[in-house]
Amino acid sequence: MKQVSEQTYQSWYRWIIFTVVVSGTFMVNVDSSIMNVALPVLEKDFHTTPQVLQWVISAYLLMITGILPIIGTLSDRLDRKTVFLTGIGIFTFGSLLCAFSESILQLIVFRIFQSIGGAIIMGNVMSIVSYIFPSGERGRPLGLVGSVVAAGTIVGPSLGGFLISSFGWRSVFLVNLPIGAISFIAIIFVLMSIRSNQAKNSFDVIGASLYFLAIICLLLFMSEGSTWGWDSLVSFVTITISIISFLFLIRREISIEHPIIQISLFRSSAFSIGNFTGYISYIMMMFPGILLPLYMHQVLHISESHIGFLLTPQAVCMILFSPIGGWLADKYGTHGPAMIGLLFATLGLGFMSMFHIHTSYLNIVIALSLFGIGIGLFTSPNNVAVLESAPLEKSGITGSLMATVRNFGRVSGVALSVLFLQLSGNHLYTTQGFIHATSFSFTMGFFIGILGILLTLIRLIIQRKLRAL
Structure with missing residues (x-):
């Protein structure tokens, strides 16, 4: 596999690629904050409780965090253009499914599916920027990635309020469809194949499973501990599973040749x-x-x-x-x-x-x-x-x-x-x-x-x- 050279891209062309790639980041970060505004409307439409509604947001964030390193390891073995396109496709299709959810359970399940695409996008943006910009010139574009993340977080609630009041809650997902489609088409024509020289070694399924279990349990403990009670049985069991999983994960990752966590x-x-x-x-x-x-x-x-x-x-x-x-x-x-x-x-x-x-x-x-x-x-x-x-x-x-x-x-x-x-x-x-x-x-x-x-x-x-x- 041929690794793309830093000199492959002219300066002006790098910024075109950058603009196309970060549009996906913007979309994901808008979506992570836009749902906060929709919760009262969802509560009314689906006749459910806040305890259930919180999982529309929590499930999305938990899944993204739980699979990000797994996505990163796979991306290092594959063509980053193909991986990024897959992420845009999954996220956009997931948005469509969310928009036509008929129950709160469906919405939560489709949000989890959507978050897989979000994780692929988030896990590859800085990597692609690192490839297309040479060492010594990465500070400004990476700084702008931070600005895009912040902008997406700001725009989310205000955009959500406008869309929900004008078109209903389903519009907060439908708005992703044209953005995702434009981003997908632009990446096909603008971004070159980016492959590393890393060999396609066997994937560490056990390590990936241990990491997922460890991080999900830890995040559940951190986010729900105050609700459960920090000294409750469920909190104790959750943090214990997390610690044991992390210990086994570290022991395994040190001993195998191609670990999921480097x-x-x-x-x-x-x-x-x-x-x-x-x-x-x-x-x-x-x-x-x-x-x-x-x-x-x-x-x-x-x-x-x-x-x-x-x-x-x-x-x-x-x-x-x-x-x-x-x-x-x-x-x-x-x-x-x-x-x-x-x-x-x-x-x-x-x-x-x-x-x-x-x-x-x-x-x-x-x-x-x-x-x-x-x-x-x-x-x-x-x-x-x-x-x-x-x-x-x-x-x-x-x-x-x-x-x-x-x-x-x-x-x-x-x-x-x-x-x-x-x-x-x-x-x-x-x-x-x-x-x-x-x-x-x-x-x-x-x-x-x-x-x-x-x-x-x-x-x-x-x-x-x-x-x-």
């Missing part, structure tokens, strides 16, 4: 620390997303429409500063900009920990803007550092692991922010008690950010020592 990648400090600091950043991202809407509603008594408006600066700053972070990574290296970005984001959480009953709109905007600038500056350089620490022929599994880290970090962030609220020792139904609880949670988020800064500093020191040898 444990050898984690021998690189840039790869290991980069993924862990990325995980920390996604935990941090969920603190304002979960806590601030509750704080603004219960303490400041701000209307829902104004809450949405006040949360916008974070996403806008992420969109604007992700490409800047990528540009800085290309020009000055990855570690310095990543550390500065985490510093800004951590200061933003520290600012939020000082919010009180008289906090002004301006203070909220400043804190969220500072946080968004920091996350934007951090994400692109960190992604570049992780991708360039791994061999190019393993960029599929690398990109999939990074996407897995992103989803797992988000789930962890939701669970931790709620857990810290509960651990604050204050009565959450009083204004003063809720202020203390949110302050405690943001303070814990601040210390999580400090940990990320220290790890990024350690990575910088290690890399400088390696260059000096």
Whole structure:
């Protein structure tokens, strides 16, 4: 199999390919957030409970996270163009099935099918970008991928609200059909075959099964633990199965020749620390997303429409500063900009920990803007550092692991922010008690950010020592 050369593409043509490929990423990220708006309508149409409805969203996210590394490993063995086209096809057809669901059970099953396509798309975007852009020029496009992810997340709720109010809930799935069709046709004509030189070795079915079981049980524990009770029997059984599965997985992956999870990648400090600091950043991202809407509603008594408006600066700053972070990574290296970005984001959480009953709109905007600038500056350089620490022929599994880290970090962030609220020792139904609880949670988020800064500093020191040898 012939590996595509970095010089295969002219500069202008790379950006055409980039635009076509990230359209799929945009579609998937819009779909991950658009369903939140549809839940009240689905509850009415299907006459079901919120406990059942949550699986329309949870099943989608759990399946994507559970199969991403498996998708990445398969992509490293196959033609990435064919794999990506398969992902677009599955996602688009899954959207069609979801649009014509006749029961809530059908919708959940079709969402799981749709998520397989979403996982294929998410697991291959950064890999394809790494192939078509040469080393030293990947920061800006990878930064723009971060902007597209943020934009999709922002557009989802507002687009969903418009479509549902105008055309009904089925339209949130039907809108994917023209986007998917255009993306599919464009990829056929624009993207060349991208194959690695990796031999087609036997696929580690046992390792894939162990990983899927381990990650699904862990995510269920993280997302449902507060509902089940952290010390309940079902929580204990779920986390026990996860731990045992992970232990068997690690033992197996170390001992076989062609593992599903490339444990050898984690021998690189840039790869290991980069993924862990990325995980920390996604935990941090969920603190304002979960806590601030509750704080603004219960303490400041701000209307829902104004809450949405006040949360916008974070996403806008992420969109604007992700490409800047990528540009800085290309020009000055990855570690310095990543550390500065985490510093800004951590200061933003520290600012939020000082919010009180008289906090002004301006203070909220400043804190969220500072946080968004920091996350934007951090994400692109960190992604570049992780991708360039791994061999190019393993960029599929690398990109999939990074996407897995992103989803797992988000789930962890939701669970931790709620857990810290509960651990604050204050009565959450009083204004003063809720202020203390949110302050405690943001303070814990601040210390999580400090940990990320220290790890990024350690990575910088290690890399400088390696260059000096």
